[in-house]
Amino acid sequence: MDLQSGKLYWPTTVVNPPSYPRLEADISCDVLIIGAGSSGAQCANILCDQGLSVVVVDKRKAGEGSTSSNTALIQYAGEKSFVSLSHSFGEEVAARHLKLCEQSINDIERVSRQLPIDPDFIRRDSLYYASRKEDVPELDEEYALLRKHGFNVDRWDARQIADRYPFQKEAALYYHDDAEMNPLKFVYGLLERVKSRGGSIYENTEITGKRFEQDYALFFTKERHEIRARHVIIAAGYEDSDFKVEKNATLASSYAVITKPIADFASWHKRTLIWETARPYVYMRTTPDNRVIIGGMDKDTSYAGTRDSKILASKDKLVQAFNALFPDIQAEPEYYLGAFYGGTHDGLPVIGQYEAYPHCYVIMAYGDNGTVYNGVLAKVVSDMIVTGSSPDLKIYLQSRPLVAT
């Protein structure tokens, strides 16, 4: 799949990226992980710490899948609101999901401090503003539910917003303790830690075949080498569909611009992450080298040609949207991209367990908080592999009920 096009920013932030060999022999392991992106790397890190022998393979260079275009706003609140998730799955399940996401952010922070490559994890608050006056009642309902479940969020009125930002909005939710990071350094750091703890990583190693036996699975590479594993995690990102098509999954296109460094962020309260109630939304964050990342303008297309034909126009529209909020900041684009972007119809990420794929878990961390969902799903799947159970598997299994129980 042609995952993304344009001029990517994250690869320019790493001077000597780690590299790994191609698989040149038949091997066996406890756990085979297909995909060396943020999903696969987080799984590998947890499982190595549990003393299992772990092999990670990727058909590209590590981190060169969607992880390279991830704008990496690290948040627990997603595109589908808490209220809306509660309508679909019941309040208890929706609350548990958000708590798991909150925990995943804490875990990402803790792990980030242990990595040999610093992923620039920085705690940031988030401003989620009402794009239109009519969105305020929904925002208030969301606020009430979040507070009921103890989330650290405030509700700001027009005065409080105007006191802190150069734009006028009727109301906003102000989330404390979200974060930003460099997703590519995160993956490199995780993989280097995995390697130092005995895990094996192979790049340019494509999985093209499989066979299942009673107690193990055999996966075959394009070069016809065989990997025998007791458990397999398919963490192939949006290319999971090459293995198993999941009917709950959706594919669209998204866009992002990364500006040249900006001299002064005085008007940007605490360099918060910013997003809005409009759908599709525009969102923004800053980077440690003082750039602005502006993203969104999602389009409902899964054709690479159509996606790419809109990159330049989307770049201009994203900059315009930024200038409408921050007319005092001169935003000059330096990097820009269009990329496929996965979601689910029901708003929750998915762990696929299929009869046709014994010994396998398919991780579909689809949605706007993909990095955080990766962390949640990696923990659930690792618990399944290590202990044989996880109380949270039922929330994410593809067979979960679609109506509140």
Ligand SMILES: Cc1cc2nc3c(=O)[nH]c(=O)nc-3n(C[C@H](O)[C@H](O)[C@H](O)COP(=O)(O)OP(=O)(O)OC[C@H]3O[C@@H](n4cnc5c(N)ncnc54)[C@H](O)[C@@H]3O)c2cc1C
């Ligand atoms: C424009 C954009 C902005 C985003 N912004 C955010 C954000 O702000 N916050 C957030 O949390 N998330 C965001 N996301 C989502 C986030 O990027 C993804 O959830 C995450 O990077 C996915 O990681 P992954 O490991 O699942 O997939 P990938 O990074 O794509 O990794 C999967 C890997 O599997 C490999 N692979 C596939 N098939 C095979 C095979 N047959 N054999 C061997 N290897 C294979 C691929 O080469 C790839 O490297 C964004 C995504 C996009 C596109």
